[in-house]
Amino acid sequence: MNERAPHYFDAQPATPSRRRTVELHLPDMSLSLTTDAGVFSGDRVDPGTRLLLQQAPPPPAEGHLLDLGCGYGPMAVTLARRSPRAEVWAVDVNERAVALCRENAAANDVRVRAVTVDAEGSPPEAGPTFPAFDLIWSNPPIRIGKVALHALLRTWLTRLAPDGRAVLVVQRHLGADSLAAWLTAQGWPTERLASRAGYRLLSVTPGPPAVAP
Numbered sequence: 607m608n609e610r611a612p613h614y615f616d617a618q619p620a621t622p623s624r625r626r627t628v629e630l631h632l633p634d635m636s637l638s639l640t641t642d643a644g645v646f647s648g649d650r651v652d653p654g655t656r657l658l659l660q661q662a663p664p665p666p667a668e669g670h671l672l673d674l675g676c677g678y679g680p681m682a683v684t685l686a687r688r689s690p691r692a693e694v695w696a697v698d699v700n701e702r703a704v705a706l707c708r709e710n711a712a713a714n715d716v717r718v719r720a721v722t723v724d725a726e727g728s729p730p731e732a733g734p735t736f737p738a739f740d741l742i743w744s745n746p747p748i749r750i751g752k753v754a755l756h757a758l759l760r761t762w763l764t765r766l767a768p769d770g771r772a773v774l775v776v777q778r779h780l781g782a783d784s785l786a787a788w789l790t791a792q793g794w795p796t797e798r799l800a801s802r803a804g805y806r807l808l809s810v811t812p813g814p815p816a817v818a819p
């Protein structure tokens with residue numbers, strides 16, 4: 607039989623559930639988060655995610671903030687704790703991950719709008735309309751492959767507000783520097799905010815508006 611290996615980005619993970627709790631200790635908060643088999647880094651908070659949470663500039667106090675590819679929600683819950691007046695969104699293709707993100711937001715007393723999306727970035731029928739985002743945080747799914755990753759970033763970066771910003775964490779050996787060059791070439795100026803333990807923290811802004819002829 608030639609069955610496909612399960613991935614953390616499957617819409618409905620076939621892996622049997624194996625729930626556990628991971629602790630996230632940051633300088634400004636400590637969170638207990640429920641994880642599961644079939645979601646990204648279910649055994650511990652991913653070191654790249656941790657780098658972003660420790661080094662990203664403070665999020666805006668208000669506006670629409672997005673955790674793109676939320677997994678069980680460590681970024682979304684942190685955003686909502688740091689910016690309690692903002693509207694925090696979280697999206698993922700993995701239904702189990704989105705359910706955990708909702709659960710973790712409720713368990714940590716914060717509000718997060720967690721939405722399952724398809725690979726094209728659309729919510730389910732009758733789902734919400736996404737606003738323009740003032741901030742996107744993401745540990746993007748590099749393992750979906752370059753073509754799919756570029757499509758994913760194009761879709762969601764296009765939804766940045768004109769003065770918005772995205773902060774991405776990417777492993778250097780998984781192509782962080784070539785991704786930064788590609789983003790800049792596509793019209794999203796990208797700069798390196800930090801580099802640690804094999805990860806790059808990238809800041810991406812919408813390019814200048816096109817000048818009318």
Ligand SMILES: C[S@@+](CC[C@H](N)C(=O)[O-])C[C@H]1O[C@@H](n2cnc3c(N)ncnc32)[C@H](O)[C@@H]1O
Pocket residue numbers: 614615616646647652655674675676677678679680681697698699700703723724725726727744745746747748750758
């Ligand atoms: C590297 S994981 C990061 C998860 C979580 N933010 C964390 O830091 O633990 C990337 C996430 O992107 C999700 N993903 C994959 N393809 C996606 C897509 N097209 N749209 C939205 N999320 C996607 C995966 O299911 C996975 O949860």
